[in-house]
Amino acid sequence: xxxxxxxxxxxxxxxxxxxxxxxxxxxxxxxxxxxxxxxxxxxxxxxxxxxxxxxxxxxxxxxxxxxxxxxxxxxxxxxxxxxxxxxxxxxxxxxxxxxxxxxxxxxxxxxxxxxxxxxxxxxxxxxxxxxxxxxxxxxxxxxxxxxxxxxxxxxxxxxxxxxxxxxxxxxxxxxxxxxxxxxxxxxxxxxxxxxxxxxxxxxxxxxxxxxxxxxxxxxxxxxxxxxxxxxxxxxxxxxxxxxxxxxxxxxxxxxxxxxxxxxxxxxxxxxxxxxxxxxxxxxxxxxxxxxxxxxxxxxxxxxxxxxxxxxxxxxxxxxxxxxxxxxxxxxxxxxxxxxxxxxxxxxxxxxxxxxxxxxxxxxxxxxxxxxxxxxxxxxxxxxxxxxx
Numbered sequence: 606x607x608x609x610x611x612x613x614x615x616x617x618x619x620x621x622x623x624x625x626x627x628x629x630x631x632x633x634x635x636x637x638x639x640x641x642x643x644x645x646x647x648x649x650x651x652x653x654x655x656x657x658x659x660x661x662x663x664x665x666x667x668x669x670x671x672x673x674x675x676x677x678x679x680x681x682x683x684x685x686x687x688x689x690x691x692x693x694x695x696x697x698x699x700x701x702x703x704x705x706x707x708x709x710x711x712x713x714x715x716x717x718x719x720x721x722x723x724x725x726x727x728x729x730x731x732x733x734x735x736x737x738x739x740x741x742x743x744x745x746x747x748x749x750x751x752x753x754x755x756x757x758x759x760x761x762x763x764x765x766x767x768x769x770x771x772x773x774x775x776x777x778x779x780x781x782x783x784x785x786x787x788x789x790x791x792x793x794x795x796x797x798x799x800x801x802x803x804x805x806x807x808x809x810x811x812x813x814x815x816x817x818x819x820x821x822x823x824x825x826x827x828x829x830x831x832x833x834x835x836x837x838x839x840x841x842x843x844x845x846x847x848x849x850x851x852x853x854x855x856x857x858x859x860x861x862x863x864x865x866x867x868x869x870x871x872x873x874x875x876x877x878x879x880x881x882x883x884x885x886x887x888x889x890x891x892x893x894x895x896x897x898x899x900x901x902x903x904x905x906x907x908x909x910x911x912x913x914x915x916x917x918x919x920x921x922x923x924x925x926x927x928x929x930x931x932x933x934x935x936x937x938x939x940x941x942x943x944x945x946x947x948x949x950x951x952x953x954x955x956x957x958x959x960x961x962x963x964x965x966x967x968x969x970x971x972x973x974x975x976x977x978x979x980x981x982x983x984x985x986x987x988x989x990x991x992x993x
Contacts, residue, residue: 630665681761693744772876773845823856889954892988
């Protein structure tokens with residue numbers, strides 16, 4: 606026998622011993638020796654061994670002929686992904702533990718090492734066939750779609766990688782809150798009542814933006830990171846307030862996005878796809894106009910004391926005992942009536958404006974400086990700028 610045929614002869618010899626004890630299908634038999642012989646197709650090798658030994662196997666001891674069902678599972682994958690936009694994918698599988706146990710037992714019995722387990726083999730075969738039919742690429746790090754094939758339940762589920770966006774919104778009418786109340790049935794987790802959105806109404810900034818994105822991307826849920834917040838009575842003017850969105854389970858990944866998206870009382874500008882949303886706090890400044898009413902008459906001499914706030918920091922105390930500081934960059938004011946005035950300033954983002962006016966655990970504050978009990982009636986944002 607030539608040297609070139611000796612490795613295969615050794616494989617035949619060991620295969621004969623194995624097949625005396627266990628019936629194996631072409632795929633499971635070929636898997637035991639494909640790496641040793643430097644071959645790619647387990648099935649072709651297994652068929653060749655069976656043919657050479659003139660042995661026909663009935664039901665595979667290890668997999669119970671699970672590979673006969675790979676084609677039907679690939680069909681399920683094609684159906685589940687038919688309305689998804691994707692370029693890369695990954696396959697995961699669930700198989701009966703008894704299959705894994707039999708595979709481990711057989712390999713241990715004949716001291717077969719460095720061989721792919723049956724689960725790896727099944728997963729690779731599913732991916733290979735699906736890739737061949739769709740021309741999509743297998744990607745293990747961050748695939749667009751992840752399939753989970755459960756052979757025990759005969760089911761296929763698919764999960765899409767999140768899409769991340771950045772944009773700005775303006776709000777030119779009062780009477781709309783920024784955040785949407787969660788679905789009362791699931792409290793935001795997602796259920797049948799809310800179509801798994803986590804929200805069932807769309808009467809806020811969050812609701813209007815989410816509804817648009819649900820329709821545009823075919824997504825299930827939005828997770829919005831707001832760069833600051835406002836009251837339902839506040840306006841958001843200028844170029845708008847920046848925000849980031851994490852879109853969960855999107856079916857579309859690259860729809861056309863207009864530069865300007867009118868959504869009733871809200872307009873979204875420059876919505877763009879990005880790689881990731883920020884993981885930590887985002888520093889920003891807000892240029893804001895406050896309308897303030899006072900218990901007593903506002904004296905011009907008292908108002909002038911507000912000049913001392915410029916270029917100084919404001920200490921904000923929370924109930925938890927946490928203390929933060931916000932810088933006032935500039936400040937301007939003008940009386941509107943005997944008991945009211947408006948104040949325009951640029952300050953560090955996150956300054957609680959109503960508390961800054963009333964003096965609720967914020968020092969210094971407007972009420973203390975004016976020695977006059979003050980209340981912030983409305984506050985509108987003229988500019989919000991991310992500083993890094």
